Amino acid sequence: MSITLLQIETMSAAEKLGEAFLAHGFLVKVQGDRLIFSPGNGLEDMNVVRKILERAGVPALYNGWEIQILVPHIPNHLALSIMKKPKRRANYYIPYGYHGWRGFTKRNHGLRFNTLNFDPGIALLLKAMSEAGILVTGGCDGHEQKAPRIYFASRWAMAWFEILRERFMQRLDLHYKWEVDILTSGSPSLYALKAEDEGWELKKIQHDTVQMALILHKHAVSLRQVRRDTFKFKSMYLDAKNLENNYHALYSWMKEILKQRLEKL
Known part of the structure; x- marks a missing residue:
């Protein structure tokens, strides 16, 4: 960009x-x-x-x-x-079940976010993630005061993003290191890390979010289909719920399920 x-x-x-x-x-x-x-x-x-x-x-x-x-x-x-057109604040509706295992397995597309309700780079990444079937609820670029952050609808959605990032985003040239937040008890999220002597720069944040957004947008249709074909609501429900609060185990479980499915193709 x-x-x-x-x-x-x-x-x-x-x-x-x-x-x-x-x-x-x-x-x-x-x-x-x-x-x-x-x-x-x-x-x-x-x-x-x-x-x-x-x-x-x-x-x-x-x-x-x-x-x-x-x-x-x-x-x-x-x-x-x-x-440079300014954003405008607005409330938006999150449907019932969006945060649950049913929402993760059944929904084809995430929320359709209106662009001007969010910071520019964040808006693009939110929409690309939703288009790729990664369920997110919002985000903020931090206004150069704090870390930019994207909020996931569930830990399943966060783990799925991390699996996709490992497969598709390793070679992206990003300014900041982006990590998933597995420590807080609040909403699971993706956030950026910077060096202690480094400041936040909106141009760098937008560069990073655009790079991630474009790769997800490119593969959006196939990624939606893979998720729905791989993870099943009824047969995997108990395992998914039991692992929900153990992120590392959840991530490993979902990654193994995807691996087994791809090996059968």
């Missing part, structure tokens, strides 16, 4: 807008003059995007999750203003 001034100057309008919306936390890719938004975005997100473009005077055609940009170029300051 580190874009140079020269790269910005040579980008088309669609490319600039795609980078801007991605930097703000929208799941989007660019194909020619089209912005293609993922259904993993929040229910309000397309209305928000349309209002932003209309207020900026950017001519476009809207077709569901796709937007065709009808001009070849836009000024740089417009893309920057989208990146």
Whole structure:
């Protein structure tokens, strides 16, 4: 996500807008003059995007999750203003059973978070995790005062993320070390660690969260299917509940179940 001034100057309008919306936390890719938004975005997100473009005077055609940009170029300051658009606080509904074993095994998709309700990098990672079937409930970038953190719906969801991270994210070039929190009695979470003499930097936090988000987004469909095919509500319920409060044993159990399933393929 580190874009140079020269790269910005040579980008088309669609490319600039795609980078801007991605930097703000929208799941989007660019194909020619089209912005293609993922259904993993929040229910309000397309209305928000349309209002932003209309207020900026950017001519476009809207077709569901796709937007065709009808001009070849836009000024740089417009893309920057989208990146810096402030978030707004809002409550959101977490359905019954979302935190339980049934929710972990049965739900195909996590919550669909509205982008502007969260800090930019956090919003993107939350939505990518949900799209990949990793059940999360929220998060915060720490505002350069404390560690950024993502909250999982359950310890099963946290263990599943850690298994996927081991398989897909080992080679990511991240600024901070990201760990799962297994010590507190509160909500299970993913948080960043820094050196004692180091400060928090939003650019570095967003770089890390975007890298993790993009790899999950890339494999989202297959990851959802693997989780649902591997973990079963009824036959595994007792083991899952018995291991819930012993994270290391839970992680090892889930990892072994996945290994056994993959060996049969």
